[in-house]
Amino acid sequence: MTTATVPVSARRRRLALPRGHGDLGLRIGLLLLAVLVLIGVVGPLLLPDPNATTAGQSLLPPSPEHLFGTDRYGRDLLARTVAAIRLDLVLGIGVAVAAMLLGSLLGALAGYLGGIVDEVVMRLTDALLAFPGFVLALMVVAFTGNSLVFMAIGVTIGSMPHFVRLSRARALSERELDYIPASKLAGSGRGDIIFGHIMPNTIGAPLIQTTVTAGWAILDIAALSFLGVGVQPPTAEWGTMISEGYSEILTGKWWPAFFPGLFMLFAVLAFQLIGDGLSKWKNT
């Protein structure tokens, strides 16, 4: 089709950072995430042991020795909050990436192969979507036993449907394009086409979605560990910390629950901003 299009040089901007609204959010998000990662990596080396209980030091308010105060067991809250960064970020990102890979593959298969494969995958996805991810994870853990691994699997399964849909939608339109029959003419089998052509062309939106999903995963994981599912005390994790600390608010000791909550906010916010900024950039 001969269309008058924007000149070649404007197309090359694909690799440059965007200008415009999405840009600011994206930069803030990236900065925030970078700061968190930095703190999470460097912090534990400089800070005291997060699990070291000190008798007689419990529930001290924030002070120069304990910037975030101490919790009920006398553990330094700054050390614990920072230690939790690694666990929560790794879990959150890990779950999101796993859900993205599995979900996108399923979606691509469903979209490309159609027929019974599509039917089965779509009905399963619909079923999964009927439950909030959190509840799904609870169900998985109820079946398999309470451990961090099973909890992570549960949250992963709960996060997959979104990816399945994104990549299936794209696969449906990609398979109508001529490079697919061209690949068959080149001697490709179904596997060659799915992994060589369909997956790379359908992974775009899921990749961007991964960031936002990581944020939600962190929330789910924290909520589950708040209930004692998955991550158990005394492990430092934002959810368990809030679980240990929230009752202290009644006696006016706000800091044990506040700081983990704040960092969780930063983490989820960072992922949201990045995801939002990326999708705005992709759509310009």
Next chain:
Amino acid sequence: MNLLAVNDLDLRIARTGQTLLRDVTVSIERGSIVGLVGESGSGKSMFSLALMGLLPTGIEVTGGTAEVAGQPVFRGASHSYDTATRDRIALVSQNPRAALNPTMRIGKQMVRVLRERHRMGKVEARDEARELLRKVGISDPTRVERAYPHQLSGGMCQRVVIAMALSVKAPVLIADEPTTGLDVTIQAQILLLLKELMADGDRAVLMVTHDLAVVSSMCDQVIILYGGQVMEVGPTRDIFLDPVHPYTRFLLESLEDHVPSADDIGDRVTEASVDFSITGCRFAKRCPFSTELCHREPPPVRRSGARTVHCHHRGAS
């Protein structure tokens, strides 16, 4: 009298400042069909969109003037579009089905347009719509009236679009690739229809196309556009029999009907995409005759009778 008079129109991408159209001058007299010829990337579609006030966001008119039936199209230093112009220009575009509302029956769409434009009563509008459908060669208007766009063929849809364009009763009609995508036999029908509708001599038609054969058969005058810049203008017959601008010669030589001759320059024209950053002639990069001057300075307009050639070196003979 010139029903459409565009002078030195400049069109830019706001964000980068890149010029899509530069110093484009087009004038069409009453009763005349002028062809605007260009390949992909020439900016010809942007030209129609600019005149209709339908430019995508981020692309702006930054210079020049345009008048339809004596009324200005762009106002003020910011060249903002005067929406009253839409009463004076009708547009028939490529892909007719995209121009029609898919959720509404044809009759209803046409009646709506007529009632809004001309404040007609319902019955009057319906009769007028039927008459217009007959005028565009639809022998069974009642069947088409009740149909939805997806139930009609491409050729039929285009007739409906032309009927709607006629209903505006505008002095200027822009036909932007009206037959691209249609079968060749249907294309012939549509072109004949357009020619017949022009017979009453009241309108000016701008036919935007890449198809030189269509231009040869339909247009009195031709404007050759490349890279957003006018290359050559003249009566159709003269342009085809005696092209002067190297790009025009190159285009004509690439026609299948062309009989190769020793004067051919086609082989010496390099294949390259348009470089919109050149300050000089947009064709300089590919032209076998280009010099440093051509890359640097925009070409002058050399006039000779009804012909103009925008070139530093090949004057109009």
Next chain:
Amino acid sequence: MSPLLEVDDLVITYANGRRRVSAVRGVSFAAEPGETIALVGESGCGKSSTARAVAGLEAATAGRIRVAGHDVGAIARDPKLRHLVQMVFQHADQSLDQTWTVERIVAEPLARMHRTGRGASHDRVVTALAEVGLGAEYLSRRPRDLSGGQAQRVAIARALITRPQLVVLDEPTASLDQSVRSRVLSLLQSLQAERTMTYVFISHDLASVRRIAHRVAVMYLGRIVEVGPTAEIFRDPKHPYTRGLLESEPRVTPDEPWEITPMTGETPSPSAIPAGCAFQGRCPLAGPECAAVDPPLIEVAGGRLLACVKKD
């Protein structure tokens, strides 16, 4: 010498919900090695479906297609035979994977069919690109960086890298600019001469057909209505549809005004084909006998086949 391509009574029917669309209703033709046969017609005539079936991309509902003695279904399934028939598509940008580099695209047939590794195929890719007029700097580019003409050349390089004997070209120049079209056609012709390939050239653009095809088969609503040597078909079209088609084509005639004499009416939908001759609704010569029988394609002169009750 037996024909390279033999199409016998090809029938392709699609089920669209409850309706059945008869895209191809009994098409037979053959092509010799080194020959270009063009299938021309308008939308709904079945030329694209025929092309895809010849390439082995679509299964026929009935009939047989053979290339170099092998059934096309076998060619599609066997990596050792797949190289015999290749195809070039209309929209070059859609026929190249946007996420792949040009080198990988052109090497794909080697990788899949011959299991050639990347290093070994590099030189062959460079050669293939050079044969279509593209230099080695294109290897690392991606389809979005290519112009229409360049993209189509890459597609041609890919199609030809395994030395096919038959190439199906489905409107290969329809989406290209006028000035580029001519060069791509010249390229196709010179490559054909060098390697004795057979082309099945699908097109609605009569000018390109006139230039590149040795023989032309005109299709209407799933049937071939006329076949013959190109020059003769254009000089003396016998079928009323062929005549109408040629007359509808706008020609560049600056000296004489082109009298547009279009055919009346439109092609009926392939899901509602009239009984008897499919063209009767629009035919200036139609008579009562045309509704009675669907005229068969028979030889009326040397090499000329015609499907019309009124053979004049």
